[in-house]
Amino acid sequence: MIKANDSNRKSWISVPKNSDFPIQNIPFGVFKKANKEICLGTRIGDTAIDLSQLNRLNYFKGIPLKKDVFEKDNLNEFLKQTKTVWRLVRDRIAEIFDIENQMDALHQKQALHPINTTQMMMPVKVGDYTDFYSSKQHAHNVGCMFRDPKKALLPNWLHMPVAYHGRASSIIPSGTNIHRPAGQQLLEAYNQPVFGPTKLLDFELEMAFITGQGKPLGEHISTSEAENYIFGMCIFNDWSARDLQKWEYVPLGPFLGKNFASSISPWIVTLDALEPFRIAGEVQKPDTLPYLKFRGRKNLDIHLEVKISSEAFKPTLVSRTNSKHLYWNIFQQLTHHSINGCNINAGDIMASGTISGEKPNSYGSLLELTWNGTKPITMPDGTKRKFLNDYDTVHMTACAKAKKYQIGFGEVKTKILPAKKTSFPLNY
Numbered sequence: 001m002i003k004a005n006d007s008n009r010k011s012w013i014s015v016p017k018n019s020d021f022p023i024q025n026i027p028f029g030v031f032k033k034a035n036k037e038i039c040l041g042t043r044i045g046d047t048a049i050d051l052s053q054l055n056r057l058n059y060f061k062g063i064p065l066k067k068d069v070f071e072k073d074n075l076n077e078f079l080k081q082t083k084t085v086w087r088l089v090r091d092r093i094a095e096i097f098d099i100e101n102q103m104d105a106l107h108q109k110q111a112l113h114p115i116n117t118t119q120m121m122m123p124v125k126v127g128d129y130t131d132f133y134s135s136k137q138h139a140h141n142v143g144c145m146f147r148d149p150k151k152a153l154l155p156n157w158l159h160m161p162v163a164y165h166g167r168a169s170s171i172i173p174s175g176t177n178i179h180r181p182a183g184q185q186l187l188e189a190y191n192q193p194v195f196g197p198t199k200l201l202d203f204e205l206e207m208a209f210i211t212g213q214g215k216p217l218g219e220h221i222s223t224s225e226a227e228n229y230i231f232g233m234c235i236f237n238d239w240s241a242r243d244l245q246k247w248e249y250v251p252l253g254p255f256l257g258k259n260f261a262s263s264i265s266p267w268i269v270t271l272d273a274l275e276p277f278r279i280a281g282e283v284q285k286p287d288t289l290p291y292l293k294f295r296g297r298k299n300l301d302i303h304l305e306v307k308i309s310s311e312a313f314k315p316t317l318v319s320r321t322n323s324k325h326l327y328w329n330i331f332q333q334l335t336h337h338s339i340n341g342c343n344i345n346a347g348d349i350m351a352s353g354t355i356s357g358e359k360p361n362s363y364g365s366l367l368e369l370t371w372n373g374t375k376p377i378t379m380p381d382g383t384k385r386k387f388l389n390d391y392d393t394v395h396m397t398a399c400a401k402a403k404k405y406q407i408g409f410g411e412v413k414t415k416i417l418p419a420k421k422t423s424f425p426l427n428y
């Protein structure tokens, strides 16, 4: 039993009803305080907690932490510590803020900040980013749309968690707006490429995990060891320009249709906090190769939602699904990633791929929800969406629900701004 997961525990910090951040959560992130100082932190209810300050005040006494591990502007040094240390720190935070304990008023003033006085930053410096393709329904839908529905899954799909390497440096935190990207698209009527802003801008609803320090180059991580190398998870919106993607991806895969931005939710919810929400995934048939076999419950029951808002309407639900629908679990993903000896570093991000459920209203992208634009969605102001418009905002939330509390991820929220002016002619 992980101490911090005690479902009966209450905090002396007030926690609003149905908060994503009860004392059982204790996520990790990075925030900017009102005085512009950046610090590593956690959150209980609507209070952000400065971990470097707690450390300076000696609250982590007895835990084998590197002295300056919290004196940083990202979590990477903390991620280099072992799972045992991550767990000791989270358990200690639960203890410090347990209702049975008290904190000096001066210490409170030094370490606690109302969340609305802070700004969330990137939690990690992402070294490498990989995007998997692990939802069978999503792979099936895409196969049906662009290939033969009878052979929707490609021959390798049921044998390995398919993935590509993405761009780490364009991963941005929730609240950072993006401009509609421009690029080459095929004008099908003339069979000619043109250059201009994407007409088919889409979101992809994904979950991602963040790694601790893996093994050196040449070694691999088994599915049972993978537990020790995954720190936590966040929501991941893998922005996609479908027209750019369609024209460029042959034969090497995603490039400019993807790398202009990916957005993440800023609080990393630990794998430990998600422990009570482990469930069994779909039985994998055909049988996997031995290196991908695993024991125990490896999928996660996390409710996911996507909403769209604009200047004319409030956030409106367009998809509701669950991360349990992933066919390949995160432990298999990490094992597959390292099975050739590829090294894994603290602060790598690995995203699941679009998560789609079986029902058409549980698909994780507009590509699927509107079936490549053939079934537009009507918004509350009467306008239709095949893909995203300028000034649309996409909101994604994720939440695991227990009887007495919920472990939420907050949200990842991003507004689309018009394409930037370019000096190149738009033959569009």
Ligand code: MN
Pocket: 131, 204, 206, 238, 353, 354
């Ligand atoms: Mn993706």
